[in-house]
Amino acid sequence: MADTVISIKDAVVSYREDVALRGVSLDVIAGEFVGIIGPNGAGKTTLLTVVNGMGKLLSGRVTVLGDSLRSGNGRSLRKRVGYVAQVDNIDPRMPMDVREVVMIGRFGVLGLFRRPGKSDWQIVDEMLELVGMTHLARRPIGHLSGGEQQRVAIARCLVQEPELFLLDEPTASLDWKAQSEILELVKEIHNSRKLTTLFVTHDLDALPHTCDRVVLMKDGLIVDDGPPDQLISTSSLSQLYDLPESVVEARRPHMHVKE
Amino acid sequence: MDFSIFGYQFMQNAILSAFLGGIACATVGVFVVLMHMPFIGVTMSHAAFAGALLGLWVGFDPLIGAFAFSLVAAAIVGPLADRGELSPDTSLGIIFSLMLGVAFLFLGLMPGTKSSALELLWGSILTNTRGDIILLAVVAVVVVGLVVIFFKEIQATVFNRNIALSVGLPATIILYGVLFLTGATVTASLRSIGGLLIFSLILNPAAAAYQLTYSMKWMFILSAIFGVLSGWVGLLVSYLLDVPSGATIVITSSVIFIIATVFSPKRKVRHWKEESLADE
Numbered sequence: 001m002a003d004t005v006i007s008i009k010d011a012v013v014s015y016r017e018d019v020a021l022r023g024v025s026l027d028v029i030a031g032e033f034v035g036i037i038g039p040n041g042a043g044k045t046t047l048l049t050v051v052n053g054m055g056k057l058l059s060g061r062v063t064v065l066g067d068s069l070r071s072g073n074g075r076s077l078r079k080r081v082g083y084v085a086q087v088d089n090i091d092p093r094m095p096m097d098v099r100e101v102v103m104i105g106r107f108g109v110l111g112l113f114r115r116p117g118k119s120d121w122q123i124v125d126e127m128l129e130l131v132g133m134t135h136l137a138r139r140p141i142g143h144l145s146g147g148e149q150q151r152v153a154i155a156r157c158l159v160q161e162p163e164l165f166l167l168d169e170p171t172a173s174l175d176w177k178a179q180s181e182i183l184e185l186v187k188e189i190h191n192s193r194k195l196t197t198l199f200v201t202h203d204l205d206a207l208p209h210t211c212d213r214v215v216l217m218k219d220g221l222i223v224d225d226g227p228p229d230q231l232i233s234t235s236s237l238s239q240l241y242d243l244p245e246s247v248v249e250a251r252r253p254h255m256h257v258k259e
Numbered sequence: 260m261d262f263s264i265f266g267y268q269f270m271q272n273a274i275l276s277a278f279l280g281g282i283a284c285a286t287v288g289v290f291v292v293l294m295h296m297p298f299i300g301v302t303m304s305h306a307a308f309a310g311a312l313l314g315l316w317v318g319f320d321p322l323i324g325a326f327a328f329s330l331v332a333a334a335i336v337g338p339l340a341d342r343g344e345l346s347p348d349t350s351l352g353i354i355f356s357l358m359l360g361v362a363f364l365f366l367g368l369m370p371g372t373k374s375s376a377l378e379l380l381w382g383s384i385l386t387n388t389r390g391d392i393i394l395l396a397v398v399a400v401v402v403v404g405l406v407v408i409f410f411k412e413i414q415a416t417v418f419n420r421n422i423a424l425s426v427g428l429p430a431t432i433i434l435y436g437v438l439f440l441t442g443a444t445v446t447a448s449l450r451s452i453g454g455l456l457i458f459s460l461i462l463n464p465a466a467a468a469y470q471l472t473y474s475m476k477w478m479f480i481l482s483a484i485f486g487v488l489s490g491w492v493g494l495l496v497s498y499l500l501d502v503p504s505g506a507t508i509v510i511t512s513s514v515i516f517i518i519a520t521v522f523s524p525k526r527k528v529r530h531w532k533e534e535s536l537a538d539e
Contacts, residue, residue, distance in 0.1 A: 075429065094473075115411065
């Protein structure tokens with residue numbers, strides 16, 4: 001039987017008065033590529049932060065990579081989970097170059113008091129090559145375009161040598177070309193490194209065709225979960241995004257949606 | 260010109276204090292600049308001033324009061340910066356004005372002459388004692404030592420705290436450590452530079468270094484050099500013009516910042532961007 005690497009049972013997470021997750025349960029098996037879609041505010045990012053130990057559970061149980069998540073063990077878990085967060089504005093004057101930013105991914109694995117050695121820099125250079133950023137390795141990080149910064153974020157995540165690959169809206173605010181290149185890259189990395197991937201997006205155009213499974217979220221709940229061919233239909237999207245079916249139909253040629 | 264004054268013990272103490280205080284303040288300043296929290300530093304330096312005045316009024320060592328108050332300020336502003344719950348500028352503005360109000364309340368309540376209190380406001384590096392220098396030396400060594408030991412953790416945290424947390428680094432502890440170091444540095448430099456002026460010596464050298472380099476390591480080194488230079492040139496100007504040294508030190512640091520900004524290679528990036536926009 002395949003290994004379950006993520007097991008979430010009745011997770012409830014709340015930020016002040018807003019309940020971000022209202023009793024979510026999800027099991028993910030090793031090697032799966034899961035797309036999590038839903039409108040803004042559905043709880044998708046919160047679900048990822050629960051998996052990497054940064055979200056604080058009000059109730060429920062989360063087991064990730066065999067460890068039950070408690071308040072004290074989030075940090076050790078995060079070293080094994082690669083997380084590509086949503087694009088943040090980077091100060092153009094930030095005194096760090098691309099190579100140094102990618103190296104941050106090794107810091108948790110290295111632990112306190114240990115400096116990066118030759119082998120760590122070698123891993124950084126390999127990952128920069130993998131994401132096609134070797135030519136910009138010495139460029140100040142703030143001088144990159146959105147798509148380039150996202151490639152750096154993916155390289156930073158990979159130098160961690162993670163077992164889980166979490167991506168939060170990795171293609172948001174990117175142009176069409178950068179978006180399709182990042183999707184291609186993520187797909188390739190997932191397959192070649194045999195990772196378990198959770199890919200969050202609110203944009204169906206960005207949903208990788210290769211998802212083994214799609215989870216639909218709305219208002220802090222998982223409303224559906226299954227293979228993309230069965231789930232992503234005009235009627236399910238109409239309900240998910242509160243749009244009339246005619247509007248979903250009109251947009252369909254641009255989306256990977258069956259009738 | 261008569262430079263025999265530099266042979267006197269009090270002047271040598273002042274030169275040493277400017278060196279140590281310059282390094283400590285400028286190093287802490289790098290965090291303040293890179294973590295975009297200049298208001299936190301202002302708030303803490305005024306809290307330290309209020310604490311020192313309480314010490315003077317009640318009759319205990321002003322430096323203990325300064326340290327205690329800056330730690331209290333760190334305990335209040337830390338969670339604000341950490342969680343981002345309120346608009347930090349608004350809440351820090353309230354704490355800052357409260358600390359200033361408390362400081363002037365203590366000043367008003369204090370019986371007798373206020374000269375020692377005013378010294379804490381403007382600073383008097385020329386009256387620094389051996390004890391002041393030892394305190395400055397301890398703080399400078401601790402600040403620089405921690406930066407060297409935890410450079411990679413600091414580098415990740417100032418780049419992006421959430422990313423540092425997500426790779427398994429203790430970014431929250433680093434943030435509170437930075438606030439604690441800021442409090443300790445402000446306290447140790449209070450008597451030399453003064454509560455109203457200390458913050459410029461924290462901010463200006465680091466802001467100047469920020470204009471000149473894309474390397475964080477060099478930013479720390481340049482900032483420390485500018486901090487020491489501000490202290491020494493400020494002392495010299497103070498002696499030559501016979502004006503208060505705290506003021507000349509701070510003005511020198513501001514001049515260094517202006518020069519660095521004018522000659523900043525980073526401005527070229529902006530020009531280049533502006534040109535390419537104009538072409539479109």
